[in-house]
Each structure stands twice: as C-alpha cells, then as structure tokens.
Amino acid sequence: MRTFGLLGKNIDYSFSRNYFSDKFSNENIDAEYRNFDLSSIEKFTDVIKDNIISGLNVTIPYKEAIIPYLDHLDSNAEKIKAVNTIKFEKDGSLCGYNTDYWGFLESLKPHLEPHHSKALILGTGGASKGIAYALSLLEIDFKFVSRNPEEDQFSYHELDSKIIGSHSLIINCTPLGTYPDIESSPEIPFEFISEKHLIYDLIYNPSETKFMQLAAEKGAKTTNGLEMLKLQAEKAWSIWNS
Template sequence: MTGFDTEDDIIPRAGVIGWPVDHSRSPKLHGFWLQQHGLSGRYDKLPVPPEDLAAFMADLPKEPGFRGINVTIPHKVAALPYLAQVDPVAQRIGAVNTITVQPDGSLHGSNTDAFGFLESLKADAPGGWSPAAGPAAVLGAGGAARAIIVALLDAGTPEIRLLNRSRDKADALAAEFGSRIAPADWEARAEALGGAGLLVNTTSLGMAGQPPLDLALDDLPATALVNDIVYSPLETDLLARARARGNPVVDGLGMLLHQGRPGFEAWFGVAPAVTPELRAAVLA
C-alpha cells in the first residue's frame, strides 16, 4: 500500500502523510484555498504506516499530477533520507513538514513550522509581539519546540528558557543551539517565568485527552504574550488563565494555518491568505 490512487491523476494533487492521519485538518485548510481561488486540484489524507514510507517516497515522483505533500507524525524525521535537497531551516530543525516534487522528479524538503509560528504571533498577538520584549520561556523539547527555538533565535530573542519534564533533553538542545538557550528544571518552571516577554507551551499537556498543564503564572509579567500551540481545545486552560489575569494570548490554530501557506503556493501556484473565514472553515 502506498496511499495513492489513480482517480483524477492529471489534476494538480497534494496531500498529507502520517500514521495515523485521520485527525489532520490540513485537507480543510488546503481545500478552502483551492475553492477560494477557483483552482483545479486535490488535497488528500494519505495514511502511510512506517513500514511503507520507503515505497511511498519512491513512488511519489512517479505519480501524475502529484506536486508534493505535508508530513506529520511519525514521518517528519524519517522522511529526510529520501530527499535530494533539504532547506537550511529544516536542516537546523532536523525535520521536514513540507515536500515538493521538483520538475526533474527530485524531492525538496522544507520545514514551515518556524515560519508559521512567527507569522501567527505577528498576525494574532494583540498589540503585536517583538523579540525585544524579553526572554521567552518554552515548555517542551520535542519536534515542535525545535522549530520554535529556531524561529525565536532567528527573530533575535535574547534568551530562551527551556523547560522540559526530562531535563536531559533540554540540556541536549542547549548544547545544540547555543548559549542563548537556558535549560532549567521542570520543578522550577513557575520561577522561570519571571521577567519573560513570551511563554510558549509546545507540550501535549492541556490537549484534549491529555493530562492538564500544571503551571503557576504568578511570576509571569502581565505584559507577556502567552501562546499554546495546542488547538484542541482552541482555548486551553493555560490560555484561559493567562487571559483572565490580563495577558495577551495567541491560540495554536494560527501556526497550523500559516505553516500551510508556503506549501500551497509551491504546489498550486497561488499565495494564499489566512483569514477569519479560513479559521472558521478549518474549525468546522
């Protein structure tokens, strides 16, 4: 099984691979843009178990009309060996989420999560956000955290306080990304919020069906922007508590929407926009 079918091969096609992939909202996102711009094209969910990834990647350039794919768990790192080119940001993050089939049939990989994160802050933060606002406190040390660390470093954030339930993972990221990363013990997470200009939760804590995020916000400045990359629920307990104490907040949906823009433009030839109508369609 490769995840492909032969129906409508000649129209431009893209999709999202993962295992599982049923939960993905990417088809709603790209489907909205296709309809909005009156484009002939398809975007499908493509369930690919890990043991089929090699065959899928080998077949991808041979499929008529296929322009590229988004990549989600568990393939973001596993897809790297099958790519002829990987852009510098994706190399630093160590994962890809967007693959484009080049005219010569080779595969180009990129990671638009860092772009999507920063664009969501620019677009959705009440009053805007500037790295000059002060240190960022980042919860988690997984793949999403890696993308956000790269985004914050490139934006000029002076210090990133990295808090993870396993301290060794935070230490490893500090060794990899340099002196602006300041790892701290998970038990000290509340104190690490003092003087921060930004708080980002990249963990699954607080997501529907997951344990809650236990984090006191007493030391967080009231001016600090709070972002939770979880978008199910759209307003997590962290965002609700931050909003109640007066902090500006940004939910996790914007990162998903904005990260899709570069791939859609590469595959379908139109630069799409993130609008309130798009948010409503993806949430529906």
C-alpha cells in the same frame, strides 16, 4: 488533477486537509488533498510508489524521521533539522522545507512588545525546533523546558517565580490540551504568570486550551496556533508551485 497530502499518524483531525480542500474549492483549483496516515515512517516509500503526488505536508510524529527519505533540504530546514513540507522536484528528487518557523514568526510579530525579550519553549519535539529557529531570527533569548531535560534546559519542577517572571513569552509546543483531551495542560506554576506574559499555544483545537485559560485568568495575553497554521500552509503552497 494534482494530488497533495499530509503525512502523519492518527491525523483524522487534520487542519491541513480541510484547509486545502476549502482552498481548492474556493479558488477553482483542480487538485485534491489526502491524508496519508502511516503506522510507521517506513510506509512512506509505499506512498510515493503508489501515488502521483505534487506535494506533501508532514506532521507529528514524522517531522524529523522523514529526513533520511529526502534527497536534500533547503537551508532553513537544514538548520532546524525538522521538515513539514516536501516538494517533488521536476528531476524526481525530494526536497524538504520547514514552513512552521515562518508561520510562527509572522503570527507572533503582531503580539510582541519590547519586554518580550526572553522565552520558554515547552517541549523539545519536532515542532519546537522551528519555534526556536524563529525566536533566534527575532533575537529573542529562549530556553527549552522538558520532562527529561538535557544540558542547558529546564525541567518543569525547576520553574519558579524568578524563571517565569523573567521569561515573559511562553510557547507550548507539546500536544497537551489537544482535543479530545482538553482538560490537560503543561504543568507550569501559573501563580507566577502576570499581565506582562504572552502565552502562545501551538494547538488550535480547541481554540482556547486549558493552558490559555489558566494563563488568561492571571491577566496574560494569549493566542493559539490557528494563524500560524494558515500562514505555514500558504507558504507550503507557494513552495509547491514555485
């Protein structure tokens, strides 16, 4: 039996474990999927020392912190500078990949309309890097929005009718609104949201977040991160088995 798993912190809620466990059962695959809930990234060395592993996913807060522990990165992960998939090569080396960008890109395409040419990315953590990379591939201009903005980024209190109105695609890459804290939401001026907006929340639990609800009330089209997760998981599976 092969062993796959997820690296993260406080990951009892894990989509990945349920998804892959169901996949293995439904497709009669002789494998198991485990959560490796680490209090610090330094514990990663114990995980690979104490277990025979065929592949790993990586989630918050270790998508960037894991990189120094890897032997090399594929070209996309190198550009994104965040990893959510680790392949254990036959020579014993560890290669980091990013399948988040692929899942996001492919799940976003069906919803895009010609006027979705400029985007706001809420949050600047590891997840946001894959989103930015996908938007670049789609030739969609974007700006980051942060509580502590750096150069060429917006702060939340800067967001006004002009900025919101000219950025018709808004992606939430923060954890605000994730179960059980379902009443939380990024603080943007929803009064400037319109039916021209596409609101994409990377959160999948709950299926409709407060962020999505508030935007939908203004006529915006909304979608959550479930399809992205499914697509990135299948991409990871193909990498592990290539």
